[in-house]
Amino acid sequence: MAIPFSPEQLTAAARQYGTPLWCYDARTIKVRIQQLKAFDVVRYAQKACSNLQVLRLIREAGVRVDAVSLGKSSGRCWPGSARRAIRPASSSPATCSTPPPCNGWWS
Numbered sequence: 001m002a003i004p005f006s007p008e009q010l011t012a013a014a015r016q017y018g019t020p021l022w023c024y025d026a027r028t029i030k031v032r033i034q035q036l037k038a039f040d041v042v043r044y045a046q047k048a049c050s051n052l053q054v055l056r057l058i059r060e061a062g063v064r065v066d067a068v069s070l071g072k073s074s075g076r077c078w079p080g081s082a083r084r085a086i087r088p089a090s091s092s093p094a095t096c097s098t099p100p101p102c103n104g105w106w107s
Helices: 007-017 026-036 052-060
Strands: 021-025 043-045 064-066 083-087
Touching: 007 021, 021 026, 026 052, 052 064
Parallel strands: 021 083, 043 064
Antiparallel strands: none
């Protein structure tokens, strides 16, 4: 699978959103999930990446999310957490977007 972002796109996103910045490619995540569907159950440890947009994406794909506490499983967003971005699978390669601001509990 090709690298989803060019160095120029990442530099532009960092300038626009600031750093630190994580960019996730929804298409790549979905492909990896499909590859894992050969197993009976696909599980994801939330502590590996607790980005709410990523968690929503993998839950919608039928992945079971494992969390070690009620706060984590509820999608608690901690103040001061770093900015992260996810690119929807249908967007152009140059598009990066940030999730809505995190103000306490996320539904």
